[in-house]
Amino acid sequence: MNNDILKTLYSEEDIENACKRLGEQITKDYQGENPIVIGVLKGAIFFMTDIVRDIDLYMDIDFIDVSSYHGGTQSSGSIELMKDVDIDVNGRNVLFIEDIIDTGRTLKYLEDLLSDRGAKSIKVCTLMDKPEGRVVEAKADYVGLEVPNEFVVGYGLDYNGKYRNLPYVGVLKPKVYSNK
Ligand code: XMP
Ligand code: MG
Numbered sequence: 508m509n510n511d512i513l514k515t516l517y518s519e520e521d522i523e524n525a526c527k528r529l530g531e532q533i534t535k536d537y538q539g540e541n542p543i544v545i546g547v548l549k550g551a552i553f554f555m556t557d558i559v560r561d562i563d564l565y566m567d568i569d570f571i572d573v574s575s576y577h578g579g580t581q582s583s584g585s586i587e588l589m590k591d592v593d594i595d596v597n598g599r600n601v602l603f604i605e606d607i608i609d610t611g612r613t614l615k616y617l618e619d620l621l622s623d624r625g626a627k628s629i630k631v632c633t634l635m636d637k638p639e640g641r642v643v644e645a646k647a648d649y650v651g652l653e654v655p656n657e658f659v660v661g662y663g664l665d666y667n668g669k670y671r672n673l674p675y676v677g678v679l680k681p682k683v684y685s686n687k
Contacts, residue, residue, distance in 0.1 A: 508669070508670065508672075508673065509673070511670070511679055511680055511683045512660075512661075512673070512677040512678070512679060512680070513677070513678045513679060513680045513681075514677060514678050515675050515676070515677045516652075516654060516659060516675075516676045516677055516678060517635075517652050517662075517675060517676040518675050519674050519675050521652065521675075522554075522557070522634070522651075522652075522662060522675070522676070523557070525634065525651035525652050526554070526557045526558045526561050526651070527561050528651075529558060529561070529632055529649045529651055530558055530560075530561025530562045530563075531561070532649060533558075533562050533564075533602070533632065533649060534561075534562050534563045534564055537562075537564050537600065537602075538564075540564070540600050541564070541565045541566060541567070541600075542564065542566050542567075542599070542600040542601065542602045543566070543567045543568075543569055543592075543594055543596060543599050543600070543601050543602070544559060544562075544566050544567070544568050544569070544602045544604060545568075545569050545570065545571055545592055545601060545602070545603050545604065546568070546569075546570045546571075546604045547570075547571055547572070547573065547603060547604065547605050547606070547613070547617065548570050548571065548572035548589075548590065549572065549663065549665075549671065550605075550606030550607065550663045550664050550665070550671075551604050551605055551606040551634070551663060552663050552671075553662050553663045553671075554604060554605075554606055554634040554651075554662065554663060555570075555604045558604060558632065559604075567594055569592040569593055569594050570590065570592070571588075571590060571591060571592050571617065572588075572589040572590035573586050573587065573588055573589060573613055573616065573617065574586070574587045574589050575587075575612060575613055584610075584612065586612055586613060586616040588620070595624075596621050596624050596625070596626045597624060597625040597626070598625060598626075598627050599626055599627055600626075600627050600628045600630075601621055601626045601627075601628065601629045601630070602630050602631070602632060603617055603629070603630070603631045603632065604632050604633075605631060605632070605633040605634070605647070606633070606634055606635065606662075606663050606664055607633060607634065607635040607636070607637060607654070607659070607664065608631075608633050608635070608636050608637065608640075608645060608647055609637045609640035609641075610640055610641060610642040610643065611640075611641045611642060611643045611644065611645030612642060612643055612645075614631055614645040614647070615643050615644075615645050617631075618631075618645075630648040630649070631647040631648055631649070632647065632648065632649035632650075632651075633647040633649070633650055633651065634651040634652060634662070635650075635651060635652050635653070635654045635659070635676070636650045636652075636653050636654070637653075637654045637655070637656060638653065639655070639656040640656055652676075654676075657678050658678070658679070659676050659677065659678060660673060660676070660677060660678075660679055661673030661674070661675050661676045661677050662674065662675060662676050664676065666679060666683070666684075
């Protein structure tokens with residue numbers, strides 16, 4: 508699996524440092540609150556489990572699953588809700604934990620969904636931001652690492668369901684795409 512990687516963009520240490528920095532900031536900003544922290548499956552699984560342990564607050568934890576990519580490296584444009592949250596968000600402070608913001612469509616969909624349900628506040632913490640990919644206006648409140656306009660894998664992010672378990676974030680060799 509490691510042999511398929513052309514270059515490492517962010518090492519395990521880079522990711523760990525980003526989690527610590529964001530965790531501290533979130534701890535300060537939410538002092539005295541009891542937010543619902545919602546991990547966006549599946550890409551954010553590792554980031555979610557790491558960052559919540561860097562946040563010193565009482566919180567509820569939940570997960571939501573939306574699908575937009577359908578296997579390739581291009582966003583399809585339409586978002587589908589695959590698994591909803593279990594907790595009632597009405598009147599609550601919601602913090603989404605995302606792996607990456609690219610076109611911005613997923614973020615917009617999630618914000619609209621929970622604001623319609625009466626969330627008191629909605630903020631977004633993303634490990635990675637790919638600003639050049641934006642198609643709709645979307646901005647994360649907490650950004651760990653910025654990435655160029657390339658398809659990245661690892662630390663939760665997949666290509667055709669694979670590479671999620673790489674401990675770092677990297678770019679695949681072109682032959683991996685052409686072998687598809
Ligand atoms: P949008 O385009 O809606 O994207 O902002 C959000 C979701 O798309 C996936 N995504 C990626 N997945 N490598 C991946 O493995 C990438 O470079 C990439 N860019 C976007 C991801 O699931 C994200 O939550
Ligand atoms: Mg995702």
